[in-house]
Amino acid sequence: MAYIDLDAHQDNGVCDQFLNDKEVFIFDMDNSAIYPFDRESRRRIDCDLPLPYECRGVEYLRTLKTSLPGFLDSLTRSSSVGLGIHNAGTDVFADDPLGGLALSAAEILERDLYVIGQFRSRGIPVVMLPSGGYTKESYRLIATTVAHLLEDRSISPVA
Numbered sequence: 001m002a003y004i005d006l007d008a009h010q011d012n013g014v015c016d017q018f019l020n021d022k023e024v025f026i027f028d029m030d031n032s033a034i035y036p037f038d039r040e041s042r043r044r045i046d047c048d049l050p051l052p053y054e055c056r057g058v059e060y061l062r063t064l065k066t067s068l069p070g071f072l073d074s075l076t077r078s079s080s081v082g083l084g085i086h087n088a089g090t091d092v093f094a095d096d097p098l099g100g101l102a103l104s105a106a107e108i109l110e111r112d113l114y115v116i117g118q119f120r121s122r123g124i125p126v127v128m129l130p131s132g133g134y135t136k137e138s139y140r141l142i143a144t145t146v147a148h149l150l151e152d153r154s155i156s157p158v159a
């Protein structure tokens, strides 16, 4: 399983949950200047990409697009990946009071469709998990991604 964690917070709970599971590979992009400051669980991350405080969308998307394809290719070369998880935290949104990052709504949509597309192009079924998001707009960010996925007739919402 490939677990792509794009919530603004470092994925300490995910790391703890899969601490000894060698079949789960974790890719994490997070704001390293906010909670949880958990260096111990961070060691579990296979591709660890800490971001600076108030990282803007251009830099965020550049980091994602230069790192995710190689990560997935390295996994699929050595074994078959049965499932992808896209942890689609919307607390990366610029107005979010907790995430400390600076993506626009359009950049969050671009992120989500890019990640889903990377899995789909490799034939890997993917589950999107809506996670952190602490503004009155957070539901709308998730709904926008889901609406785009449902409108795309080349994508089956149920694998």
Ligand SMILES: [Zn+2]
Pocket (backbone or CB within 6 Å): 007, 008, 009, 089, 091, 132, 133
């Ligand atoms: Zn979060």
